Amino acid sequence: MTDCKLYYFNTKGRAELIRLLYAYKNVKFEDIKFDDKNTFEDFKPKTPFGSVPVLEVNGVFYAQSMAIARYVARELGLMGCSSLQALKVDMIVDAISVDIFPHLMNIVWGATDEIKNAARTKATETTKKTLPVLEKMVAGDYFLGSEVTLADMIFFRFANEGLVALGISLDHYPKLSKIVKSLKENANIKKYLTCPTTPKK
Amino acid sequence: MYFSRFNNLLRYIFALAQQDFEDIRFGDELKWEDYKPSAPFGRMPFLEVDGERFGQNGSIARYLANAFDLAGATDLEKLKADGVVDCIQKDIFNKFLSYFFEKVDEKKAIIRKEVIETTLEFYKKIEEQISGENTFLKSGLSWADVVIYNFHTDIYADRFDAIDLTPTPKLELIIKNVAQNEHIQNWIAKRPSTSN
Numbered sequence: 001m002t003d004c005k006l007y008y009f010n011t012k013g014r015a016e017l018i019r020l021l022y023a024y025k026n027v028k029f030e031d032i033k034f035d036d037k038n039t040f041e042d043f044k045p046k047t048p049f050g051s052v053p054v055l056e057v058n059g060v061f062y063a064q065s066m067a068i069a070r071y072v073a074r075e076l077g078l079m080g081c082s083s084l085q086a087l088k089v090d091m092i093v094d095a096i097s098v099d100i101f102p103h104l105m106n107i108v109w110g111a112t113d114e115i116k117n118a119a120r121t122k123a124t125e126t127t128k129k130t131l132p133v134l135e136k137m138v139a140g141d142y143f144l145g146s147e148v149t150l151a152d153m154i155f156f157r158f159a160n161e162g163l164v165a166l167g168i169s170l171d172h173y174p175k176l177s178k179i180v181k182s183l184k185e186n187a188n189i190k191k192y193l194t195c196p197t198t199p200k201k
Numbered sequence: 202m203y204f205s206r207f208n209n210l211l212r213y214i215f216a217l218a219q220q221d222f223e224d225i226r227f228g229d230e231l232k233w234e235d236y237k238p239s240a241p242f243g244r245m246p247f248l249e250v251d252g253e254r255f256g257q258n259g260s261i262a263r264y265l266a267n268a269f270d271l272a273g274a275t276d277l278e279k280l281k282a283d284g285v286v287d288c289i290q291k292d293i294f295n296k297f298l299s300y301f302f303e304k305v306d307e308k309k310a311i312i313r314k315e316v317i318e319t320t321l322e323f324y325k326k327i328e329e330q331i332s333g334e335n336t337f338l339k340s341g342l343s344w345a346d347v348v349i350y351n352f353h354t355d356i357y358a359d360r361f362d363a364i365d366l367t368p369t370p371k372l373e374l375i376i377k378n379v380a381q382n383e384h385i386q387n388w389i390a391k392r393p394s395t396s397n
Contacts, residue, residue, distance in 0.1 A: 049326050049327075057277060057280075063284045066283075067286075068280065091255050
């Protein structure tokens with residue numbers, strides 16, 4: 001696999017999913033986090049669209065967290081084995097990243113309390129409608145069956161932060177719970193999550 | 202209603218690829234309520250392939266683009282196309298959504314200006330990313346070009362002040378290239394005239 005450099009803040013945010021993919025497969029990459037010496041403001045002019053995370057591959061910068069996550073997942077063999085499998089992974093990923101994640105972001109970053117509260121309501125409603133749908137889509141130990149894909153990883157992220165923030169439990173969703181438990185117990189993921197350089201927030 | 206303009210994207214991709222598809226439109230004769238329970242996420246659009254149903258507009262578009270060789274020639278080109286698609290469908294379109302959902306007139310007027318500024322700002326950034334002569338990707342026409350065309354022509358136009366594309370000549374070429382594509386023109390001429 002080509003050497004890749006990931007640029008982001010020293011937080012989980014929109015980069016953590018990408019970091020988890022590499023960690024799960026135990027593949028090395030340069031995980032560059034902005035600090036006082038190398039700031040985001042310094043880096044911003046180099047980014048394609050003024051935002052991070054950015055992945056640098058062979059000296060070229062690529063943007064958009066989900067585009068990067070899909071690319072890295074594909075490179076690591078975490079997008080299924082056929083285009084229909086990839087479509088299934090993609091739609092599960094979108095159900096979380098497009099339908100729910102923006103509202104989760106607004107709960108924290110919304111400009112007014114009104115916006116924050118509306119975002120919390122929307123995130124909660126959408127999550128409650130989506131969880132039963134996702135539960136039905138789990139084909140085995142993981143969404144596609146026996147193999148982990150990007151769909152499982154994004155759900156793992158969502159369960160650990162989004163669901164916790166919304167106070168929604170997975171008690172009624174045994175298959176989804178199992179995905180989260182299995183990934184939590186995975187040796188590579190455990191190692192990554194307990195590593196001192198892993199961002200706490 | 203504007204969401205169905207986004208859905209032109211899937212139909213453009215089929216048209217470009219000259220692929221037949223069953224364009225099932227819900228309305229008076231075919232009731233959405235009857236189909237909603239079997240739509241994967243209870244929403245339109247959804248795609249049916251060999252009896253299996255898949256939801257999520259963006260995912261369907263990516264799948265079709267890959268199936269019809271309109272996704273990019275290499276994995277890195279696909280990453281690049283995905284990036285600009287997300288820039289339009291998330292970064293720019295989010296500003297649109299805040300405009301559409303704003304009820305207070307004074308605030309709406311302010312956001313309206315922001316929509317135009319945001320679009321211009323991103324158009325300039327997209328211009329710098331363009332690697333082809335009249336296509337976003339070096340290898341040729343891709344769904345990235347269709348997304349750009351769909352956004353500029355169907356979603357932005359009619360609702361906001363026209364954008365002067367002189368500062369972004371390559372972007373203008375991309376939009377013209379898709380607009381002048383004979384398969385797109387044929388489909389636009391033939392398509393049913395539902396209100397969007």
